[in-house]
Amino acid sequence: MKEKGLYDEDEVELELNLKEEFKEKNFYKHGVVYLNEQVKNKNESVKSFADLGVKKRNIEYKITSGYGQDKAIFHEKDFEMQSQVALHTQEVTLAKIEPHIIKNVLAKSGFFTFANIKKYFPHVESVNEFISSKDYLAGLAINFTGLEEDLKNISNKQKLEALIKLLAQIESEIKGNTTEYKGTSEFKPFAIDEKFFDKVLKLNKNSERVNGQEEFLTDKKWYVFNANYGTSEEKKFVKMISTQMDKLSKEYEEIYLMRNELHVKIYNFKDGQAFAPDFILFMKQKDGQAVTYQIFIEPKGAHLKETDRWKEEFLQEIKERFKDKIIKFSSSRNYKITGVPFYNNEEENEFKEALYSSIT
Numbered sequence: 001m002k003e004k005g006l007y008d009e010d011e012v013e014l015e016l017n018l019k020e021e022f023k024e025k026n027f028y029k030h031g032v033v034y035l036n037e038q039v040k041n042k043n044e045s046v047k048s049f050a051d052l053g054v055k056k057r058n059i060e061y062k063i064t065s066g067y068g069q070d071k072a073i074f075h076e077k078d079f080e081m082q083s084q085v086a087l088h089t090q091e092v093t094l095a096k097i098e099p100h101i102i103k104n105v106l107a108k109s110g111f112f113t114f115a116n117i118k119k120y121f122p123h124v125e126s127v128n129e130f131i132s133s134k135d136y137l138a139g140l141a142i143n144f145t146g147l148e149e150d151l152k153n154i155s156n157k158q159k160l161e162a163l164i165k166l167l168a169q170i171e172s173e174i175k176g177n178t179t180e181y182k183g184t185s186e187f188k189p190f191a192i193d194e195k196f197f198d199k200v201l202k203l204n205k206n207s208e209r210v211n212g213q214e215e216f217l218t219d220k221k222w223y224v225f226n227a228n229y230g231t232s233e234e235k236k237f238v239k240m241i242s243t244q245m246d247k248l249s250k251e252y253e254e255i256y257l258m259r260n261e262l263h264v265k266i267y268n269f270k271d272g273q274a275f276a277p278d279f280i281l282f283m284k285q286k287d288g289q290a291v292t293y294q295i296f297i298e299p300k301g302a303h304l305k306e307t308d309r310w311k312e313e314f315l316q317e318i319k320e321r322f323k324d325k326i327i328k329f330s331s332s333r334n335y336k337i338t339g340v341p342f343y344n345n346e347e348e349n350e351f352k353e354a355l356y357s358s359i360t
Contacts, residue, residue: 012205014212014229016261017198022224027254032189032329033196033280034294034337038267041182047123048135053177054170056140058091061162063146063154090151094131094166095138097159102131105163111171120174142166181272185321187337189329196263201229208232216242222255230259230299234278236345237299241281244352252283254292266296268314275311277339283359284333291326291334293359300342308342315339319358 022028046052094102106112106127117130130136142162144154203209212227213235222245228238241257248255258280265274277296284292296315300308318339327335338358343351 010205011202012210014201014203014210014227015198016201016212016229016259017226018196018224019226021221022256027256027282028193028196028224031192031282031292032335033192033258033264034187034189034327034335035195035264036184036187036266038181038272038274039184041179041272043120043122043178046121048121049139049170050135052120052174054173058141058143059162059166059169060143060145061158061165063144063150063158087145088148088151089143089145090154091141091143092154092159093138093141094163095134097163098156099128099131101156101159102137102163103127105160105167106131108164109167109171112167120178140166140170179271181267183267183269183272185269187322187327189335190264196224196258199261199263201261203229211235213238223257223259225259228259229261230278231301233299233301233343233345237279237297237343240343240345240348240352244355248283251286252293253286254282254284256282258282266314266318268310269317273310275314277311277315289326289334290332291336294335294337295355295358296337296339298342300344302344302346305342305344312342315341 018028043052049056114127117124117127121130121136124130124133124136132138144151144158144162208231209229212229214227216239217223217226217228220242223238228235230238238257245255260276260278260280262276264280265276267274277298279297279299281295281297282292283295284290296318298308298311298315300312305312316339318337322337325336327337329335340354340358341351
């Protein structure tokens with residue numbers, strides 16, 4: 001196999017197994033993990049340009065002056081005369097531009113077909129509405145700049161050219177502000193014993209991940225796998241959580257830290273981008289409503305924090321959306337979903353503060 005290039009001599013296979021003791025727990029057999037889904041973005045909530053982030057700033061269109069066209073405008077004297085004449089700016093709303101001119105530009109664009117308009121703005125019922133509604137084109141304007149005489153007689157050709165420029169800008173903003181997919185706001189329950197299972201990982205034998213912390217984790221009943229084949233930052237996180245167990249155990253039971261080796265994914269609300277948080281921490285309140293907290297956690301080295309900033313923002317958005325929401329799964333179990341900022345060993349105290357604030 002090595003000769004055929006099917007075997008990498010630097011690759012090792014490592015078993016990531018759920019602890020047998022955990023497999024016998026009721027939490028594993030009957031518990032759930034809440035996840036959202038990736039769906040096609042149908043723009044149901046978009047009812048105006050503003051909803052899609054299309055700015056209502058005016059575009060500029062400079063009219064090439066007709067001054068002296070019936071004179072000798074190319075003469076040096078006339079050129080000097082033109083340069084000394086003050087230019088003026090006149091705002092013209094699209095509501096004042098003849099609809100047939102706008103329709104002509106829409107037809108020429110190739111992008112603004114009615115099918116495409118309907119795709120991005122599903123509540124628009126006709127091209128006429130797209131043109132005449134102030135939520136769409138009629139709410140925009142063009143700043144024409146030129147000599148006073150030119151502004152009194154803006155030609156259809158000039159209007160058409162200005163509209164082409166405006167629609168190109170709108171097209172660019174629409175494409176830049178919309179996505180093909182999104183993550184659903186609703187999180188649904190999935191059986192833990194179907195999502196988390198034994199895996200064989202293939203890693204480079206020289207990787208820091210090969211050290212799985214097995215000896216440290218053997219007697220940690222709250223850690224459900226036999227190993228943590230994570231980065232050095234992820235291993236530091238697990239050790240930090242270990243130091244918090246006495247404190248957490250005073251108020252919570254069924255505390256389980258799940259290592260997520262692509263067992264589950266969640267999807268960014270804005271664009272549906274997939275994200276597999278490195279860990280999910282479950283904890284059930286001993287008193288009160290016996291709420292089980294499900295906390296998404298992502299350790300991240302300082303050199304990667306900025307690159308993956310969107311993930312941290314997503315975790316924060318999860319926290320904000322679900323901060324006042326308790327999900328009733330059954331008569332005896334309620335869930336609360338939340339996220340916390342990235343864990344980084346150099347900012348460990350800040351992370352602990354964020355963790356405890358997320359469960360209060």
